[in-house]
Amino acid sequence: MKKFSVPALLAIIAAGTVIAAHFELIDLYVQTVIMFIGVNIILSSSFNIINGYMGEFACGHAGFMAVGAYVTSVLNIMFFTSSKSFGDPILSPELALWFFPVTMILGGIAAAFTGLLVAIPSFKTRDDYLAIITLAANFILVSLFINMDSVGGSRGLMGMKQIVFAMEDVAFIPWMLIWTFLFTFSTVFIIRRFVSSTYGKGIIAIHQDEIAAEIMSVNTNKMKLVAFMLSSGLAGIAGGLFAHILGYINPNSFNILKSTECLVMVYLGGMGSLSGSVIAAIIFTLLIEGLRFIIPAMDTLIHFIPLVPDTFHLSQVLKWVIIPLILVILMQFRPEGIMGNRELSDFFPKLKRYYEFK
Amino acid sequence: MSLLKINGLTQQFGGLTAVSDFSTEFQGNELMGLIGPNGAGKTTVFNIVSGFYKPTQGKILFEEKPINGLKPHRVTAMGIARTFQNIRLWHDMSLLDNILISQHYNLGYNLFDLFVRNRRYIENEKRMRNIAMQLLEQLDLVQFMDEKPKNLPYGIQRKIEIARALSVKPSLLLLDEPAAGLNSSDVQELIKLIGWIHKEFKISIWMIEHQMAVVMSLCSWIQVIDFGKTIAQGTPEQIQNNPAVIKAYLGDDQI
Ligand SMILES: Nc1ncnc2c1ncn2[C@@H]1O[C@H](COP(=O)(O)OP(=O)(O)O)[C@@H](O)[C@H]1O
Ligand SMILES: [Mg+2]
Numbered sequence: 379m380k381k382f383s384v385p386a387l388l389a390i391i392a393a394g395t396v397i398a399a400h401f402e403l404i405d406l407y408v409q410t411v412i413m414f415i416g417v418n419i420i421l422s423s424s425f426n427i428i429n430g431y432m433g434e435f436a437c438g439h440a441g442f443m444a445v446g447a448y449v450t451s452v453l454n455i456m457f458f459t460s461s462k463s464f465g466d467p468i469l470s471p472e473l474a475l476w477f478f479p480v481t482m483i484l485g486g487i488a489a490a491f492t493g494l495l496v497a498i499p500s501f502k503t504r505d506d507y508l509a510i511i512t513l514a515a516n517f518i519l520v521s522l523f524i525n526m527d528s529v530g531g532s533r534g535l536m537g538m539k540q541i542v543f544a545m546e547d548v549a550f551i552p553w554m555l556i557w558t559f560l561f562t563f564s565t566v567f568i569i570r571r572f573v574s575s576t577y578g579k580g581i582i583a584i585h586q587d588e589i590a591a592e593i594m595s596v597n598t599n600k601m602k603l604v605a606f607m608l609s610s611g612l613a614g615i616a617g618g619l620f621a622h623i624l625g626y627i628n629p630n631s632f633n634i635l636k637s638t639e640c641l642v643m644v645y646l647g648g649m650g651s652l653s654g655s656v657i658a659a660i661i662f663t664l665l666i667e668g669l670r671f672i673i674p675a676m677d678t679l680i681h682f683i684p685l686v687p688d689t690f691h692l693s694q695v696l697k698w699v700i701i702p703l704i705l706v707i708l709m710q711f712r713p714e715g716i717m718g719n720r721e722l723s724d725f726f727p728k729l730k731r732y733y734e735f736k
Numbered sequence: 737m738s739l740l741k742i743n744g745l746t747q748q749f750g751g752l753t754a755v756s757d758f759s760t761e762f763q764g765n766e767l768m769g770l771i772g773p774n775g776a777g778k779t780t781v782f783n784i785v786s787g788f789y790k791p792t793q794g795k796i797l798f799e800e801k802p803i804n805g806l807k808p809h810r811v812t813a814m815g816i817a818r819t820f821q822n823i824r825l826w827h828d829m830s831l832l833d834n835i836l837i838s839q840h841y842n843l844g845y846n847l848f849d850l851f852v853r854n855r856r857y858i859e860n861e862k863r864m865r866n867i868a869m870q871l872l873e874q875l876d877l878v879q880f881m882d883e884k885p886k887n888l889p890y891g892i893q894r895k896i897e898i899a900r901a902l903s904v905k906p907s908l909l910l911l912d913e914p915a916a917g918l919n920s921s922d923v924q925e926l927i928k929l930i931g932w933i934h935k936e937f938k939i940s941i942w943m944i945e946h947q948m949a950v951v952m953s954l955c956s957w958i959q960v961i962d963f964g965k966t967i968a969q970g971t972p973e974q975i976q977n978n979p980a981v982i983k984a985y986l987g988d989d990q991i
Pocket of ligand 2: 778779780821
């Protein structure tokens, strides 16, 4: 029974949060932060498949997130709401609730296939050259959506709030919170199963010595294909959630800055550590949200002790100084990240008694 | 039926002919040596046979089937395993994982089975673990199974690399300078080990080696190449007394 302690605790936390949200014990802002933590856990743990376990340096994760976000959103808007661009709903809006996981997974599948854009070049290319290809893939995907007027072009795409309302019309409970918990837990579960299997460990073998992997019967091209498609597919799932949590997306939400966030989370947590990715996503999200309050406070402070001219103001853009700075500091002082390539259970072996991830 | 038949193998790198018109044949269950001075093209022959290079010319038949142009993982799956001149283990994972991952040719389950952890997944993981454990026991490596190779002595690492190659149940084992970097007592161990593997597993072994003691005491047939060309072949006694071989190894003025 003991081995169910951790899963039970997680279930209680999730259920408790949903119930508290339902009875408005936690406000909408806090709910959104919790959901962003979920999205970021999916992003960092899926990105870790490539940059941690497989040891490649990809840097365009947000591009695949965009594909998932757009495909899921467009499908939902087309089928379950009336909109200017897509007309009347094809199916009745009440069905949105039942089809939400389906459209999410379709978004993930679409993202997985765009992952081929990077996976196929990875057969012959590696290191810096592959990094450049991933960067290019990110740009290609963002430009694609900027130039697609049918999905709003650079103005962005709206209407996902309608989907959330349609779900709430069926039963008034915080659906997005529930979906976020479900998809986040499933993602971590899937990745955990993958990297602890003999099959999945093939990508760790590629990391440590690709030639040895190939000679010891690992089909390295196939493993790269699987790794990139799994990673980008899960990024697509994160994108679908992100779009419906915000209710609005814009191609520039998925540019290189977003990919940089993913990089920071993976390196903060530790390459090849799943628990590291989860911990880093939580810390990172709280930090970013904290900056919303810290930056104005700093602004008030420097004007209070008149350090700077009145016209000078610290803006939220400072976030984009602080995030890359974290990366610089991290690489200087703890390049292996919080966890290195170890898991929580390596630090606390007793923890293993309380769960059985099988 | 011959196990491996190589005919007229030639490999050019730009202007350099690394291997030229190389031929050999294994019937099965031999222990043959491939020797020659540094840069003679020995490793290149192994790289071609194991699928890393596509030869410029020539034919390779393994169990009567052509294998030129097959990718290395396919060649290995057919039954040719190898080790490297400079050890290539996965140094940051356990010895057990090193052996397990080498079962990729025979996983017995797919991604779907893995995600749902069905019976097929569980049984095949168990089967592969048994194969690995059995092999580690045979080679007396069980006490190291949770260790990372990088933390083990060099001699043990060599042995592990051979164990890993054996885990794919090859019918032909290629050893590229297995004694390189070993001290003399390790070399004696290695000679015993290779002889024992040859008898116990009843496989053919093809060995590149610089230490004459190893080659002369193990191989029943030796082929000598120099600048990519075969200059002699025969039994250890014939090779030891062959003037062309002595010349290739010691240079003209020594005679
Ligand atoms: N991939 C390659 N590209 C160019 N030249 C190579 C390559 N591999 C080997 N060579 C050259 O082929 C010759 C034979 O090398 P090798 O087979 O490694 O010799 P050895 O008999 O010492 O194992 C050497 O001159 C080496 O420089
Ligand atoms: Mg060599």
